[in-house]
Amino acid sequence: xxxxxxxxxxxxxxxxxxxxxxxxxxxxxxxxxxxxxxxxxxxxxxxxxxxxxxxxxxxxxxxxxxxxxxxxxxxxxxxxxxxxxxxxxxxxxxxxxxxxxxxxxxxxxxxxxxxxxxxxxxxxxxxxxxxxxxxxxxxxxxxxxxxxxxxxxxxxxxxxxxxxxxxxxxxxxxxxxxxxxxxxxxxxxxxxxxxxxxxxxxxxxxxxxxxxxxxxxxxxxxxxxxxxxxxxxxxxxxxxxxxxxxxxxxxxxxxxxxxxxxxxxxxxxxxxxxxxxxxxxxxxxxxxxx
Amino acid sequence: xxxxxxxxxxxxxxxxxxxxxxxxxxxxxxxxxxxxxxxxxxxxxxxxxxxxxxxxxxxxxxxxxxxxxxxxxxxxxxxxxxxxxxxxxxxxxxxxxxxxxxxxxxxxxxxxxxxxxxxxxxxxxxxxxxxxxxxxxxxxxxxxxxxxxxxxxxxxxxxxxxxxxxxxxxxxxxxxxxxxxxxxxxxxxxxxxxxxxxxxxxxxxxxxxxxxxxxxxxxxxxxxxxxxxxxxxxxxxxxxxxxxxxxxxxxxxxxxxxxxxxxxxxxxxxxxxxxxxxxxxxxxxxxxxxxxxxxxxxxxxxxxxxxxxxxxxxxxxxxxxxxxxxxxxxxxxxxxxxxxxxxxxxxx
Numbered sequence: 050x051x052x053x054x055x056x057x058x059x060x061x062x063x064x065x066x067x068x069x070x071x072x073x074x075x076x077x078x079x080x081x082x083x084x085x086x087x088x089x090x091x092x093x094x095x096x097x098x099x100x101x102x103x104x105x106x107x108x109x110x111x112x113x114x115x116x117x118x119x120x121x122x123x124x125x126x127x128x129x130x131x132x133x134x135x136x137x138x139x140x141x142x143x144x145x146x147x148x149x150x151x152x153x154x155x156x157x158x159x160x161x162x163x164x165x166x167x168x169x170x171x172x173x174x175x176x177x178x179x180x181x182x183x184x185x186x187x188x189x190x191x192x193x194x195x196x197x198x199x200x201x202x203x204x205x206x207x208x209x210x211x212x213x214x215x216x217x218x219x220x221x222x223x224x225x226x227x228x229x230x231x232x233x234x235x236x237x238x239x240x241x242x243x244x245x246x247x248x249x250x251x252x253x254x255x256x257x258x259x260x261x262x263x264x265x266x267x268x269x270x271x272x273x274x275x276x277x278x279x280x281x282x283x284x285x286x287x288x289x290x291x292x293x294x295x296x297x298x299x300x301x302x303x304x305x306x307x308x309x310x311x312x313x314x315x316x317x318x319x320x321x322x323x324x325x326x327x328x329x330x331x332x333x334x335x336x337x338x339x
Numbered sequence: 340x341x342x343x344x345x346x347x348x349x350x351x352x353x354x355x356x357x358x359x360x361x362x363x364x365x366x367x368x369x370x371x372x373x374x375x376x377x378x379x380x381x382x383x384x385x386x387x388x389x390x391x392x393x394x395x396x397x398x399x400x401x402x403x404x405x406x407x408x409x410x411x412x413x414x415x416x417x418x419x420x421x422x423x424x425x426x427x428x429x430x431x432x433x434x435x436x437x438x439x440x441x442x443x444x445x446x447x448x449x450x451x452x453x454x455x456x457x458x459x460x461x462x463x464x465x466x467x468x469x470x471x472x473x474x475x476x477x478x479x480x481x482x483x484x485x486x487x488x489x490x491x492x493x494x495x496x497x498x499x500x501x502x503x504x505x506x507x508x509x510x511x512x513x514x515x516x517x518x519x520x521x522x523x524x525x526x527x528x529x530x531x532x533x534x535x536x537x538x539x540x541x542x543x544x545x546x547x548x549x550x551x552x553x554x555x556x557x558x559x560x561x562x563x564x565x566x567x568x569x570x571x572x573x574x575x576x577x578x579x580x581x582x583x584x585x586x587x588x589x590x591x592x593x594x595x596x597x598x599x600x601x602x603x604x605x606x607x608x609x610x611x612x613x614x615x616x617x618x619x620x621x622x623x624x625x626x627x628x629x630x631x632x633x634x635x636x637x638x639x640x641x642x643x644x645x646x647x648x649x650x651x652x653x654x655x656x657x658x659x660x661x662x663x664x665x666x667x668x669x670x671x672x673x674x675x676x677x678x679x680x681x682x683x684x685x686x687x
Contacts, residue, residue, distance in 0.1 A: 200396050205453060213456040221430040237394050240427040244453040256395040297395055 052078035053333035056116060058107055058132065059123030060084030060091035062209040062311060063146050066318040067121055068095055069309035070326050076333045077326070081116045083109045094310065107132050114139050118336070119329050122147060125211045126218040133169055142332050143169040144325045147211070148218035154226050157327040158182050158277050165332055174219045175317035176201030176240060177226040178324045179253045179285070183300050186274040187257050187291070188231035190266045196258040197227050198237040204248030207315035216240065250303050251316035257298040264298075267291045271300060281327040282320050283307065344550065344586060345380040347503070347532060347558040348573055349565070350602070351411070352423055356387035356566035357608060360400040364410050366605060367402075371414035373597050378589035379573075380556075381419035381445045384411045387566060389449065390422055390438060391429025404434065408441045421445035423475070426457045431464050439468060447503060449475030452482050455490040459497050466498030473532070473556075474499040480510040484522035491523055501530030503558050506545060509538025509568055513548035524553025532556025535571040537563055542571040547579065561594060562602040562611040569610055574598055578621045592644065618644045622651025631660050635667035645670055 055077050057064045064084070068091075071079045082095045083103040095102060101116075103109035106124075110116060120141045122129050129149040136143045145152055152169030155161070156178060164170045172178065180199040188194050201223070212219065223238035243249050268291050278285045284305035291300045304316025311318060351370060355362055371382060384407050386392045386400045393400035400407075404422075411420050422443050424434055427450075435446070446465050448458045458474055465472040474494030479487055491502040504519060511519075516533065523531050533549030533556070535542035546557055557576050563569030574594040580586035595614045602608050615629045624647050632650075636643035649666045 196395075198395050210456065213454070214459060216426045216457040217430050217460045220427055221432055224430075224433075237391075239392075239394060239396055242427070242451065242454050242457060244451065254396070258395075 052076055053119060053336060054078060054080040054117045055119040055121060055329065056081035056083060056110055057121045057123060058083050058110070059146075059211070060086075060089050060095065061123060061211050062091070062207065062315070062318055063211070063322060064121070064123035065091035065094055066310040066315070067123060067146070067322045067325060068098070068100065070322055072098065074326065074330060076330050076337070077119070081109060083107070091310075107135060110139065110141070111135065118142065119144065119332065121325060121329070123211070126150075126215050137168055140168070142329075144329050145169060145171045146321055146325055148174050148215055148222035150218075150222055150225070154229060155324070155328055156181050156185075156226070156230060157281065157324050157331075158274065159185055159230055161328060161331060164328055165335060170328055172321050172325050173226045174223045175203070175251070175321040176219070176238060176253065177223045178320045179251065179302055179304055179317075180223075180255050181226050181230050182274050182278055183255045183271055183287075183302060184227055184231045184233075184257065186270040187255075187259070187267055187298065187300075188233065190263060190270050191257075191259045192232065194231065194233050194257050194259050196235050196237075197231060197233050198239070198256040199223065199227065200239045200241070200254045201317075202241045202243050202249065202252050203317040204251070204314050205242045205244040206246075206248045207251070207311055207317055208242050213242075248312070248314040250305060250314050251320070253302040253304075255300045255302070257300075258296070259298060262293055262298055264291065264293055267298065282323040284313075284316055284319060343555055344580065345530070345532075345556045346378070346573060346577070346589065347421065347556055348374065348379045348382045348560065349423075349534065349558055349570065350560040350573070351382065351384040351407075352389070353387060353560050353565035353570055354602075354606070354608070355385070355400070357564055357569070358606060360386055360393065360398045362401065362606070364402050364406055366601060367407055367410040368414050369605075370597065370601050371411045373601070374593070375415050375417050376590070377418070377593040377597075379418050381421040382411065382415060383421035383423055383445070383447065384408065385422050388425060388428055390424040390434040392425065394428075405437060405441065408438060408443060412442045419444040419471075421447060423447045423449060424461065425449045426461050431461060435461060435464065439465075439470065444471060446470050446472045447475050448472065448499075449477055449505070452476040452479045452487060452490060455493040458494060462494060462497040462499050472499055473501045473503055473530075475503045475505060475534075477505045478507045479504045479519060480506055480508060480515060484519045487519050488522050488526055491527055491529060495527055495529050499529065501532060501556060502527075503532035503534050503556060504549075504554075505534040505558075506536055509536030509542065511545055512539075512541060513544050516545045516548040517552045520549045520552040520554050530555055532558045534558035536565065537568040537570060542569070543575050543579070546571040546576050562598045562608060564602050564606070564608050564611075572611055574614075575612060575617055578617055582621060592642075595644065615643055615647070618647045622647045624650045624655060625657045627657070628660065628663060631663040632667075635663045639667040639671040641667050641670045
């Protein structure tokens with residue numbers, strides 16, 4: 050089967066990390082890497098890989114719609130609001146890596162099949178990709194969970210201008226995803242950027258309030274979830290198995306990046322780009338089978 | 340004449356940390372009612388880490404942001420009502436919009452001192468809605484004056500009216516403050532504020548250093564009621580500024596009363612300099628007179644602060660404890676006069 054053609058809009062940290070991962074894919078091939086500035090670090094990086102480039106952002110796709118079947122949008126939430134209807138008009142399967150919430154929220158390990166039927170899927174946030182599956186694993190044992198709270202801390206160096214400009218959507222969308230996927234009534238997401246040097250690994254804590262928790266079952270469920278995520282995010286680790294103390298369940302997760310575009314500390318890139326590629330590859334394989 | 344120095348009172352925000360975010364709603368209401376006409380610029384209320392920060396991570400607040408804002412709003416007529424928010428904890432939809440609707444006047448948007456661009460959306464949103472907005476740079480001891488300026492300039496381009504520099508760990512010495520605040524004031528048009536912590540007993544000295552270097556906003560708390568070692572006690576900063584003749588609009592006795600009635604008695608916070616210690620310093624009277632003054636005040640029904648001020652006017656020295664009774668007796672015979680004017684007059 051020939052590879053399915055994809056385009057990436059947005060040449061920042063996320064777009065460039067996606068590109069490196071697509072280079073390894075056996076089902077996807079990048080036919081367009083498009084942004085606004087040939088001088089950006091991502092663009093220069095892509096030029097060295099010999100990938101077709103454009104500085105016309107989405108206009109490059111509008112003028113040559115056949116260049117791709119799948120579009121990854123790694124711009125910003127506000128920009129994706131403009132892009133979404135255009136890409137829909139062009140019938141592109143769109144994987145949105147901004148926290149715009151235009152399309153169906155997608156956490157591959159939870160709702161991949163459902164998302165394959167949509168034309169636009171939203172990859173939530175890196176914090177959401179790292180923590181929502183754990184909350185989901187706990188909620189599947191305890192649908193009576195009263196409250197989830199997650200704290201995601203990422204290194205400042207791995208948060209590019211787009212992520213910073215979207216910190217509000219990032220926080221709100223992560224919270225919304227917690228509620229949507231677990232059915233809990235109330236949830237909270239806290240995001241911190243840590244400027245420490247050398248940069249810190251992406252670190253996440255998931256708190257849950259549960260009346261009488263069945264800890265052995267919760268641990269099993271969480272460990273099982275960890276294994277399933279590792280299938281597409283190799284650096285995903287539960288570093289503190291669920292513990293019950295002070296009336297709350299605490300679980301901690303670290304994501305070590307593969308060091309594709311940015312070094313290992315940028316697990317926050319990997320967790321969302323790996324999830325995006327997971328859904329795109331599944332979509333490509335399904336289309337290929339038709 | 341209006342004073343050039345703006346007093347931001349963070350007692351009901353930073354103080355929240357000191358009592359694990361368990362300040363009762365009646366305290367918010369009572370505090371705001373009492374302090375409303377004391378001459379402060381704004382009173383900032385809420386969870387210690389600001390709007391949206393009530394969490395398992397930091398600590399759950401006894402009351403919701405909404406309840407706190409409503410109680411404060413109902414009791415502030417003159418002094419502006421302010422809130423604080425750190426992007427990443429709170430959001431525009433969940434926190435800023437409801438606060439705007441509830442009638443908050445002043446917004447402070449904070450972040451770690453290297454991450455100003457995470458405040459852009461929030462500052463721009465508030466400015467677009469014509470809200471008085473300040474940026475806040477936390478943990479400012481961790482960066483050089485140059486980096487701090489770069490970050491403050493970003494907040495300026497987003498539309499912030501000013502920037503409050505926080506020494507969140509109480510780690511700065513006066514020279515550190517002068518370097519940072521001086522660099523900001525020489526190179527931006529922003530109003531500059533300083534928020535001290537007292538971990539090395541430098542909160543007041545640092546606040547004064549900030550004012551000397553071009554800051555015009557003091558961001559402090561009554562009795563220093565705040566996280567850890569506490570903050571710059573506003574009443575002490577005011578006392579110093581009155582002594583220096585730089586502040587006239589503030590009712591110092593009122594601030595002291597609230598320190599005693601609410602911070603000390605109702606909130607059981609006993610750190611910090613007591614009212615009598617402060618007035619003793621302000622009036623230049625031997626510290627060991629305190630017990631004598633307390634006794635005389637009870638016996639003659641006179642405000643102990645007035646006794647200290649009068650003793651200061653008479654330039655009593657150690658060994659003249661007998662003068663305490665003499666002064667107290669005389670004061671008790673005087674007609675009751677307005678406390679502020681008496682205080683100011685006595686200092687001249």
